[in-house]
Amino acid sequence: MEPSKLDTILEGRQSRPDQxxxxxxxxxxxxxxxxxxxxxxxxxxxxxxxxxxIRVANFYKAFSLxxxxxxxxxxxxxxACHVRGAQKLLDTVAGHFNISPGETTxxxxxTLERVNCxxxxxxxxxxxxxxxxxxxxxxxKLLTVINSxxxxxxKGKKKHA
Amino acid sequence: MHxxxxxxxxxxxxRVLQEKRQEQPVTVVVSSGTCGxxxxxxxxxxxxxxxxxRQGLANKVTLRVTGCHGFCEQEPLAIxxxxxxxxxxxxxxxxxxxxxxxxxxxxxxxxxxxxxxxSGKKVIHExxxxxxxxxxxxxxxxxxxxxxxxxxxxxxxxGYTALAKVLTxxxxxxxxxxxxxxxxxxxxxxxxxxxxxxxxxxRASATPKFIICNADEGDPGAFMNRSVLEGNPHSVLExxxxxAYAIGAEHGFIYVRTEYPLAVEHARIALEQAREYGLLGKNxxxxxxxFDMRLVRGAGAFVSGESTALMAALxxxxxxxxxxxxxxxxxxxxxxxxxxxxxETLSDVPLIINNGSAWFRAKxxxxxxxxxxxxxxxxxxxxxxVEVALDTRLKTxxxxxxxxxxxxxxxxxVQVGGPSGGCIPAxxxxxxxxxxxxxxxxxxxxxxxxxxxxxxxxxxDVARYFLEFLQDESCGKCVPCRLGIDRxxxxxxDITMGRATEKQLSLLEELGETxxxxxxxxxxxTAPNPVLTTLRYFRLEYEAHIREQRCPxxxxxxxxxxxxxxxxxxxxxxxxxxxxxxxxxxxxxxPHTINxxxxxxxxxxxxxxKFDAVIVK
Numbered sequence: 201m202e203p204s205k206l207d208t209i210l211e212g213r214q215s216r217p218d219q220x221x222x223x224x225x226x227x228x229x230x231x232x233x234x235x236x237x238x239x240x241x242x243x244x245x246x247x248x249x250x251x252x253x254i255r256v257a258n259f260y261k262a263f264s265l266x267x268x269x270x271x272x273x274x275x276x277x278x279x280a281c282h283v284r285g286a287q288k289l290l291d292t293v294a295g296h297f298n299i300s301p302g303e304t305t306x307x308x309x310x311t312l313e314r315v316n317c318x319x320x321x322x323x324x325x326x327x328x329x330x331x332x333x334x335x336x337x338x339x340x341k342l343l344t345v346i347n348s349x350x351x352x353x354x355k356g357k358k359k360h361a
Numbered sequence: 362m363h364x365x366x367x368x369x370x371x372x373x374x375x376r377v378l379q380e381k382r383q384e385q386p387v388t389v390v391v392s393s394g395t396c397g398x399x400x401x402x403x404x405x406x407x408x409x410x411x412x413x414x415r416q417g418l419a420n421k422v423t424l425r426v427t428g429c430h431g432f433c434e435q436e437p438l439a440i441x442x443x444x445x446x447x448x449x450x451x452x453x454x455x456x457x458x459x460x461x462x463x464x465x466x467x468x469x470x471x472x473x474x475x476x477x478x479x480s481g482k483k484v485i486h487e488x489x490x491x492x493x494x495x496x497x498x499x500x501x502x503x504x505x506x507x508x509x510x511x512x513x514x515x516x517x518x519x520g521y522t523a524l525a526k527v528l529t530x531x532x533x534x535x536x537x538x539x540x541x542x543x544x545x546x547x548x549x550x551x552x553x554x555x556x557x558x559x560x561x562x563x564r565a566s567a568t569p570k571f572i573i574c575n576a577d578e579g580d581p582g583a584f585m586n587r588s589v590l591e592g593n594p595h596s597v598l599e600x601x602x603x604x605a606y607a608i609g610a611e612h613g614f615i616y617v618r619t620e621y622p623l624a625v626e627h628a629r630i631a632l633e634q635a636r637e638y639g640l641l642g643k644n645x646x647x648x649x650x651x652f653d654m655r656l657v658r659g660a661g662a663f664v665s666g667e668s669t670a671l672m673a674a675l676x677x678x679x680x681x682x683x684x685x686x687x688x689x690x691x692x693x694x695x696x697x698x699x700x701x702x703x704x705e706t707l708s709d710v711p712l713i714i715n716n717g718s719a720w721f722r723a724k725x726x727x728x729x730x731x732x733x734x735x736x737x738x739x740x741x742x743x744x745x746x747v748e749v750a751l752d753t754r755l756k757t758x759x760x761x762x763x764x765x766x767x768x769x770x771x772x773x774x775v776q777v778g779g780p781s782g783g784c785i786p787a788x789x790x791x792x793x794x795x796x797x798x799x800x801x802x803x804x805x806x807x808x809x810x811x812x813x814x815x816x817x818x819x820x821x822d823v824a825r826y827f828l829e830f831l832q833d834e835s836c837g838k839c840v841p842c843r844l845g846i847d848r849x850x851x852x853x854x855d856i857t858m859g860r861a862t863e864k865q866l867s868l869l870e871e872l873g874e875t876x877x878x879x880x881x882x883x884x885x886x887t888a889p890n891p892v893l894t895t896l897r898y899f900r901l902e903y904e905a906h907i908r909e910q911r912c913p914x915x916x917x918x919x920x921x922x923x924x925x926x927x928x929x930x931x932x933x934x935x936x937x938x939x940x941x942x943x944x945x946x947x948x949x950x951x952p953h954t955i956n957x958x959x960x961x962x963x964x965x966x967x968x969x970x971k972f973d974a975v976i977v978k
Contacts, residue, residue, distance in 0.1 A: 220677035221660050225619060248677075259679050259836075261661030262619050278581035279776060279812045280738035282826050285964070292963045296941055316663065316830060318620060319584035320396050321736055321810070322433030322744035333399030340939055340965045 201235040210245050217248045220256055224263055233264040261315075269304040269311040271349060274328040278317035281324035285338075289325055290314060292339035296346070309353065310346075364639040367647040368525035371516070378517035387422045387464065388442040389413075390505050394429030394591050395584075395623050401452065402437035408456035409439075416460050425514075428504045428592015428627075431746035432492055435475065440487065440505060447487045448473040478742060478764055492743045495761045497724060497732050500708055501748045504592035509627045512634035515595040521640055523711035527603050528648040533563065536607040540710065543718035544730040549575055549586075549666075549703030550781065550807050550883070552729070552796040555710075558700055562608040562690040565698035570610040572654075573694065573701045574601055575671060576617035576624065579663035580779035581830065582810030585734035586704035588746055590617065590624040593708065594631035598654075600707030602645065603714060605652045608700050613654030614675055619661060628656055663780075663834035667882045668693070668701050670836070681836045682882035703808075705734060725751035729795035737763050739812035740770065747811075749794070756790040759813060770815040774898070778807025780827045780834075781887035783894030784820060803894040805887070819916035820899040821906055825853045827891035835884065842885030845876040849892060856903060857917040859910035866903060870896060915977045918962045922978045927952035929974035936966035936975065 209226045213219040223242055227234055234257050243250040257263045275290045290301060293312060297305050301314040320326050323335035327342055334345060365371050389409055393402040406426050413419045430438065435449035441463055448459065448470070455473055462468040474483040475490055484490050507514035515521070527536055541556035562570060574597060578586040590597055601613055615632075617625055632654065635641040643651045657675055664670050665680030672694045674680035693699025709731060713721045722730045729751040735758065737747045742764030749758060759765070759775060766772045774784045777794075783804035785792065792798045799806055814823065828850040837843040852869050855861035873889030880886045896903060905911045912920040925936075925945075930952040937945040937953055944960040947953030955966070955975075967975040 218675075218677040221674065222657065222677070225658055225660060252678075256677075256679055259662060263660065277830075279779065279810065279823075279826070280582050280744075282581075283739050283812060283814055283818050283823070287826075288963050291961065292941060292965065295961060295963070315620060315661075316579065316834070317581035317583075318395075319578065319587045320399050320433070321582050321584055321738040321812075322746075323396055323399055324738065326399070333395075335399050338965075338968050339963050340968050343941065343965075 201231055201238050203241075205230055206238050206241060210242070214245050215247050217246050220246055220248055220253065221260070224253075224257060224260075228263055232268045233266060236265075266304065267308070269308045270353075271310045271330050272313065272328075273310055273346070274313045274315050274318075275301075276318045276320070276324065276326040276328075277314045278319075278321055278324065280321035281326055284324045286325040289327065289337065289339050289342060293342060293346070296343060309350070363637055365646060366639065368529050371521060371525050371646065375516050375519060375522070378513050382423075382517055385421070385423050386443045388425055389422060389459075389464070390425045390427055390440040390442060392428070392430040392436060392438050392505065393426050394588060395621070396429055396433040397436045397438075398623070400436040404453040405437045405439065405451050405456060408453035409460070412457050412460040416457075416465065418460065418464060422464055425508055427507060428509050429588040429746065430505050431498075431501050431588070431748070432490075432743070433745040434743055445486050445488075447475060447485065447490070449475050491764065492745070492762055495753075495757055496748050497750050498748045499712060499732050500589065500593075500596070500705070501734060501746060503596065504588070507593065509592050509594055510630050512595060512631065512638060515593070519715070520595050520711075521599055523714035524599050524602055524640065525646055527606055527714060528646055528650055533607045533609060536603060536714070537563065539718050540607070540713060543713045543721040544728075545706065545709055545713060545721065546729065546796065547703055548705035548709070548733060548809070550805070552806060555702065555706055558690055558702070559604060559608050561688070562610075562698050562700040565691045567691075567697050568609075569612060569697060570608055571694045571697060571699040572601055572605045572608060572610040572613040573671070573675070573699055574613070574615040574704060574707055575666060575668075575701050576615055576621075576628075576704050577659040577666040577671060578618060578621070578704075578808060579659075579666050579834075580781075580808040580810050582738060582776070582779055582812045583736045583808040585736055585746055585809055587621045587624050589704050589708050589734075590615075591621070591627050594624075594627045595635065596708040596711060597628075597704055598631055598635055598641070600702075600710035601654065602641065602652055603710050604700065604702065604707065606650055608698075610700065611652055613652065614694070615654060615656045616659055616671055616675060617656065618659040625656065625658060632656060662836075663830075664836045664882070664884050667884060670882070671701065672699055679836075681838050682884075684881060726793065726795045728797060733794070733806065733809055735794070735809045735811045737811050737813070739776075740767055740772065740815040740818065741765065741813040742767055751795045752793045754790065755785065755792050755794060758794065758811065759790060763813065766813075766815050770817060772813055772815050773818070774814045774820065776804075776812040776814060776823065776891070777810070778805040778890075779810045780831050781805060781883065781890055782807045782810070783890045784814070784823065784898060785894070786898040803890065803897055805890070817914050817916070819857075819912050819914035820895040820902045821853065821856055821912075822914070822916045824892045824895045825850065825857055828853055828888075831884065831888045835888075839879075839881035839885060841876045841879040842881065842888060845872055845880075845885070846888055848872055849876070849889065853892065856906045857912070858919040859906060859917075861907050863904075863907055866896070866900075866907070921962065922957055923955050923960055923962060923964070923966065924976055924978055925953050925955055926974045926976050929972050931972055931974075933971075935969050935971070939965050939969045941965065
């Protein structure tokens with residue numbers, strides 16, 4: 201974590217406990233997770249007890265306390281997606297990576313998240329990989345997409361080497 | 362500086378903007394909400410920009426990028442004005458042809474038109490499409506008229522005139538009286554009369570007061586608030602400013618969930634523009650009334666949509682509910698009077714002020730007047746946002762607008778109202794969608810999600826799904842909700858695994874009643890609804906799981922097996938290669954077999970097989 205980036209986030213918000221959630225949101229966007237040393241600084245600067253900061257960080261789903269992978273795969277588990285087979289989708293991907301939802305692969309390549317509704321219910325089941333929405337997706341098609349991302353990563357690495 | 366100093370200036374600005382639009386009537390409207398973008402609308406927009414420029418029409422044709430039009434299934438879609446030609450399921454390579462043929466030569470491209478699934482005929486205009494025909498789109502129809510990032514578009518179609526009318530010719534009490542006469546009820550869940558909320562908040566003695574827009578649409582299966590805030594943010598702002606004037610609030614908040622990035626962005630832009638035009642801030646439209654508001658992002662907690670929890674979240678605290686012996690209209694945000702309204706409720710307000718309460722009352726029923734947006738999804742042909750008067754029957758929505766079941770299957774139920782709502786069986790599709798009728802049937806309008814279920818949906822699995830959702834989202838503050846939902850989920854899971862006894866069914870009902878009676882907030886109080894309604898209407902399905910260890914819909918994994926029909930299998934090896942678990946064996950050109958012990962029942966083989974040889978038993 202670069203401390204200067206946290207300073208920018210905290211600008212104008214010092215000693216304002218009501219800004220806690222907004223600050224954590226910005227931190228999550230900036231660092232992709234909430235680093236512990238950052239949370240200590242936030243607690244001190246906003247004037248909120250550290251335990252309260254941890255409670256809030258644990259309570260809301262938008263926050264992650266562990267670093268995320270290079271790719272973020274989110275599976276929508278809304279009702280409309282569920283009746284069209286979202287559970288199969290999640291199980292297949294979790295099985296493929298051998299991780300549970302909310303976890304990151306050991307090589308830090310993928311983080312798998314479940315979300316309770318993305319609001320694209322008419323297009324379900326929906327998966328979002330690195331901000332790109334895949335509608336009416338099936339387990340087979342999703343694995344194909346994942347494999348092509350992995351292949352691109354490998355090619356990229358070779359070029360660098 | 363664009364600041365509008367008074368109502369007359371607003372009227373003349375609106376006229377100028379309207380004339381400008383009329384000068385250049387040829388417009389291509391591309392719908393580009395979250396759903397549209399998910400289906401590739403941004404590429405279509407780019408293609409239009411490029412082609413209009415390349416074919417020399419950049420200055421002759423207006424390109425309007427709007428929010429969602431509601432017909433998600435057909436996205437990305439474009440409308441060519443003034444003829445209103447409706448093109449759907451577009452890809453960027455269709456665009457050069459639209460420009461060269463339709464825009465330059467006036468020719469309609471048949472292959473891009475919508476095909477009526479019943480008559481098989483091509484349809485040219487949106488209004489002739491069955492999905493739109495049976496709707497009454499007073500709110501949603503505005504979306505296609507405006508670019509949500511341009512306040513000028515909203516002003517051109519008469520935006521903020523209701524605000525001007527209120528500020529110049531109505532007392533706060535008169536505004537409340539007009540809303541009361543309209544009978545407007547909250548569109549976010551309970552259906553509480555809006556005017557009564559405003560009145561109580563106005564009468565509260567403490568100051569300052571707050572007005573808050575609840576855009577924390579966490580209900581899975583509902584996305585109308587996203588669509589309205591994304592596609593027409595100024596209508597929400599206008600409703601809020603009118604509300605603020607009525608209750609005497611100086612400050613407001615829009616609490617929008619962070620999972621809706623486009624809605625967040627559009628609302629932010631709208632706030633800035635409204636401020637720039639003097640429609641927010643000090644001395645609005647020169648009336649002496651001052652009001653401003655701030656956008657706050659919800660951080661992903663379903664329970665934080667509850668009023669007391671939402672106010673806590675606004676203060677930067679844990680979004681947990683508290684007992685409601687003192688209501689938030691008296692002691693809410695910062696312990697001060699705070700009025701909370703849903704997105705859709707607020708955007709109804711300017712329409713009521715402009716058209717009068719009688720106009721609003723003319724739609725719907727006496728107790729549930731007006732129109733409401735429903736999100737129609739699941740196992741139905743036409744999915745999307747549907748706006749209908751509140752006396753419309755379920756069958757009209759599901760069959761006339763929704764087009765009925767997919768693949769000739771039979772529809773057996775519709776789940777209305779999300780995790781707080783219930784499943785209504787097909788026998789009751791004659792019911793109107795008003796607040797009372799749905800509550801009587803064990804469901805509720807809730808936020809207006811409508812998920813259609815067919816013979817391949819297991820109702821026990823649906824009940825389990827909602828319990829799992831609620832267990833995940835319960836804040837854990839009160840015992841009935843925290844432990845009760847856990848126990849209910851345990852029992853329902855046992856049923857789906859085929860290891861439950863019949864005694865557990867009555868225990869499930871008893872638990873449900875206890876949780877309803879004793880939970881702290883709305884989440885817990887309504888949590889048993891999905892289970893209780895499925896038990897009420899689909900008890901036979903529960904019994905099949907318990908007595909015969911059978912899932913009639915073929916969904917519950919512990920009770921189903923995948924197998925290959927040797928008659929149909931050609932031995933093409935596609936399934937064998939696609940199985941991620943290596944559960945399929947067999948030689949080329951000979952029938953394959955699935956090893957039940959390795960099979961994870963993911964269904965990929967069934968999905969990949971072109972010969973329909975994979976069967977579920």
